[in-house]
Amino acid sequence: MKRRFNIVVDGKSVTVGDGQTIMDACDDAGVYIPRLCDVEGLVPQGSCRVCTVKANGHTVAACTQPAEAGMQVENDTLEIKNYRRDLVRMLFHEGNHLCPICEASGRCELQAMAYRLGISQATKYPYLQPVRPVDASHPDIALDNNRCILCGRCIRASRDVDGKNVFEYVGRGIHKRIGVNAENLAATDASIDDYAMSLEVCPVGCIIRKREGYFAPVGERQFDRRPIGTEITSPRGRRRSRPRRAQAQETGDGE
């Protein structure tokens, strides 16, 4: 039996289906909540916290928080926007995000998020400039950990969709990083055809598909014309919540 109820997002009523999170309900209603670690087709894990909203006065991750009847949600307020800006800034400062030299520039969700949040001014944070290895051992794939934001999308894609468990988190705190389940990527059973290696999984330029770089010219890249989130806010391109999971790769119908 399906139960439906309403929540209020920034003063606007949004209908929620049974078991939906705040983000699922907002996606269906065409209300965009910024997110980096959550992507359609994967289990949400609530780690990047860019989707932070205030629900009944408490900050929660919209991608994992189940909606409750009558919930009052603040999404597009200055306070929340400032939280998100700071979170995205910290991601930029934690790794080595050199947009001018990055092949993912223009289709990078981290960069597009910074554009959408209007980040153009200096911050109080220092650039950590960590020294992180590059794993180019695999014939078709390279991993540049300098650009990794630890969203864990590749982990979930490899585990839940490909059934391979190629990636996993290693270490804790500031030393946390993405590891592969062998000496290097070439020694794993990773393949270029894995869903985990597809362009829609890695939000930044960490997973590099060799010999495919710069396939879209400047001006025609994914976020060159439309800011990130337009696919949810524009009525035509609106997607229903999480329809595909395992068949994502086989159907090949694109977006």
Added chain:
Amino acid sequence: MSRRKKRVATVSLAGCFGCHMSLLDMDERILDLLEDVEFDRSPLTDFKQFTRRCDIGLVEGGCCNEENVHTLQEFRNHCDVLVAVGQCAIMGGLPVMRNAIMHSDDPLRECLDEAYASSPRVYNPSNQIPNDPALPLLLDKVYTCVDVVKIDYQIPGCPPSGDVLYAALSALIHDRPPELDHASIRYD
């Protein structure tokens, strides 16, 4: 009484002069701008020193050597408003690659070795690395402008387009902060 023209100084530190080229990309609008602006110390005027205090300083590039640091400090001392222009000034840009991406214990040494000794395309039988006293001393790593002095505003881009620079400069000469809309913020 006509308004005093704003004095603008510009400099390229550890940059590629791309941001200065982009400044010229505002084309004939630069003539409109010159109604309200005069350039002081700048590669455009070829003044090597400040002639007097300036209203706006535009800095391209971060600091990779001693001289860059001195120049940047001089700009801070002589300019009311200091603006970091382009990714190199803001976060180090391409030169900052030598800090971390070399994944070496001594990144500067490895960088010089690659440039002057070990690279297969280098012909340098005496293995000389330039160290003439006239050359400014290289810093241990590349520093962003914010690391060295207080920066008032940033104009991101690699380079920022002529349109963005024109909009930002127009705002600054009318004593407004350069506010960039979504379409004007670009990091590449």
